[in-house]
Amino acid sequence: MTTKQEKFGIVLFIILFSYFLILMDNSIIFTSSSQIGQGLHMNEASLSWVSNAYTITFGGFLLLMGRVGDFIGRKRIFLIGLILFGISSLAVGLSQNAAQIIIFRAIQGIGSSIIAPSSLALLLDHYEGNMRTRAISLYGVTAGIGSSAGLLIGGGLTSLISWRAGFLINVPFALFLIILTIMKLSNSEVKKQKIDVLGAILSVAVSSLFVYSITVSNIWLIAISLVLLVGFIFLEKSRSFALMKLELFKNRIRSGAYIARFLFMMAMLTYWFIVPQIMQELYHFTALQAGMGFLPLTIVNFIAALYLPQITERWGNGHVMLTGQIILLIGILISAVIDPHAGYWLTIGLPMILIGWGQGWLLAPLTAAGVYDTTPELAGGASGLTNTMHQLGGPVGLSLTVFFTSSIVNIGSYYHAVMYFIVGFLTVGLVVLLITNRESEK
Numbered sequence: 001m002t003t004k005q006e007k008f009g010i011v012l013f014i015i016l017f018s019y020f021l022i023l024m025d026n027s028i029i030f031t032s033s034s035q036i037g038q039g040l041h042m043n044e045a046s047l048s049w050v051s052n053a054y055t056i057t058f059g060g061f062l063l064l065m066g067r068v069g070d071f072i073g074r075k076r077i078f079l080i081g082l083i084l085f086g087i088s089s090l091a092v093g094l095s096q097n098a099a100q101i102i103i104f105r106a107i108q109g110i111g112s113s114i115i116a117p118s119s120l121a122l123l124l125d126h127y128e129g130n131m132r133t134r135a136i137s138l139y140g141v142t143a144g145i146g147s148s149a150g151l152l153i154g155g156g157l158t159s160l161i162s163w164r165a166g167f168l169i170n171v172p173f174a175l176f177l178i179i180l181t182i183m184k185l186s187n188s189e190v191k192k193q194k195i196d197v198l199g200a201i202l203s204v205a206v207s208s209l210f211v212y213s214i215t216v217s218n219i220w221l222i223a224i225s226l227v228l229l230v231g232f233i234f235l236e237k238s239r240s241f242a243l244m245k246l247e248l249f250k251n252r253i254r255s256g257a258y259i260a261r262f263l264f265m266m267a268m269l270t271y272w273f274i275v276p277q278i279m280q281e282l283y284h285f286t287a288l289q290a291g292m293g294f295l296p297l298t299i300v301n302f303i304a305a306l307y308l309p310q311i312t313e314r315w316g317n318g319h320v321m322l323t324g325q326i327i328l329l330i331g332i333l334i335s336a337v338i339d340p341h342a343g344y345w346l347t348i349g350l351p352m353i354l355i356g357w358g359q360g361w362l363l364a365p366l367t368a369a370g371v372y373d374t375t376p377e378l379a380g381g382a383s384g385l386t387n388t389m390h391q392l393g394g395p396v397g398l399s400l401t402v403f404f405t406s407s408i409v410n411i412g413s414y415y416h417a418v419m420y421f422i423v424g425f426l427t428v429g430l431v432v433l434l435i436t437n438r439e440s441e442k
Helices: 009-027 029-040 044-072 074-093 098-126 129-160 170-184 197-216 219-237 252-281 287-292 295-306 308-315 317-337 344-349 351-370 376-405 411-441
Strands: none
Touching (some): 009 044, 009 074, 009 098, 009 170, 029 044, 029 098, 029 129, 029 252, 029 287, 044 074, 044 098, 044 376, 074 098, 098 129, 129 287, 129 295, 129 308, 129 351, 197 219, 197 376, 252 287, 252 317, 252 351, 252 376, 295 308, 295 351, 308 317, 308 351, 317 351, 344 351, 376 411
8 A cells, every 4th residue: 555755755766766767768879879880780770770669669558558557556567667677778788789679679668668657656656745746846857857868878878888888777777776666665556447458459559650650751650540549539438447548638737738748849859869960960079078068958957946846836837837838949949040050059058058947847847737636546547648748749759850851961951940840849839838827727
């Protein structure tokens, strides 16, 4: 039986560190991909699947894994995720050819799809009231810091040791977390309930096919995945024991948060994709220097997060979320209009201060809004859906941007085109949050 914590203690550390690991691992590939390609003799097409395989399984299994904890217990499913993530990280780090690393990255994605929603559900189980608000703030901040820190850590390990170190380092950390989880986490209450087997199969099929079709830019597969999505929604609407309870969308605050988070990741994964390219191709940064180039964003993100609970208490979650979106958009817009030949600091480094500030004030409130006013029965589904939007938005935004900009040869024109796509995604997100805020105030 889960007991509510009066102090954060070791439980929050377990939750945040596990979440940090999988997000770091998701972005570490950006600064180590060229070294992986050289080491395993992979061409550009096969190299892209080192990232794609992870993304497809991570995004594909999130909805299902968000609910499995409701059936077998949060602690048990969390442990399974950690074990799978640790073993697959070892296998990825020891891979000897393209087939091995792609297969093991796909398995690693499944482990991450378990850890992401179950860690958030565990947080909701263990904390309540003001403690929960503060814990969710830290959880949201971890999402931003984990992603940007992955670029720094990946670049550092790749330059100083090997690309393999970026994956092998997960193994002792995963083992450490497994031991702590067994010793310190309590079990959640499990209620006997029917399992939506058909819904589970459809959710994996829809999510995986959608991410795959976006990744390979196949319009027919995209259409098929959308048809399957409609079928999945009708199925879930008719079932009292649905895998994804549609009442999650009845609350406007939650619905707005899901859409805004999707758009946020459309923008930010594209940003994390283009900026290391500019650093390495235009400024001739090494992998380590490219990772360090994200320090302004990471540091400011962390500082902004320190004051977030007090700001949220004073302004309210909705207003902080909106402010964060505006600051982030301004930072990206400044970076977009400046000529990249003006140098790192003017084009990227200084605007990162606003980008890190905005991100620090946006992700945590988005996380809180995504699980707003949920019952224990809805917690797993809300956690899974929040993380699904986070994971699916990235490949959609990146694929759309690459599709429309890949033919641009001039590096400066390419940079501006990509950055304006990012501005567009964030602008739509701002409109969504403005509508959500107005509705919540009525």
